[in-house]
Amino acid sequence: MNEITPAELAARGVVTVIDVRETDEYELGHVPGAKLIPLGELAARTSEIPTSGPVYIVCHSGMRSARATEFLAADGIDAVNVVGGTAAWQQVGLPTTRGAAA
Template identity: 60%
Template sequence: MREIDQRTFAAAHGDGALVIDVREPSEYVEGHVPGARLIPLGQLTSRVGDLPRNAPVYVVCASGRRSLSAAAFLAAAGIDAWSVAGGTGAWIRAGHPVTRGMNTAA
């Protein structure tokens, strides 16, 4: 499993890492990691070409289950993908900022 802990992810996020959120739009608008790009899990196969192959991609969902399968799929496609342990829920519980709505700007 390619999984990253919250502390390491927070540091990567602070350095401008690419984050994709594989939840559904209704979940995303309720609160997401600032700057996370929404790519629902069901669309991942058709949008894999939109992701870089020369930089890590951090995958987040609600609790870490969907992101594990998404990261495994992306890794098999040649992308340096990492699932964020605990997902958005752990991010929020740790007191990190959250963006609401469809605005993906950090």
């Protein structure tokens, strides 16, 4: 499975980030610009995920995003798991955005 640390992801600049947590978790703080697609909805919403380049998958700690990454990779999507998830993102001091999905 392809993986990346939060610091490595932040250094990439503008990329596609999919947050697979639940809505209430997302609203409390998420990677800026991340699109919310809860893990339970992922199979029904894969058409919303770009296929033109890598997509970075994040959750709270990296467990749900690992499952989502494996699922998407099996579907031919270049998915990369963010190791440690949003918790690790915040732990290294990277900014988060609060509020509902756009």
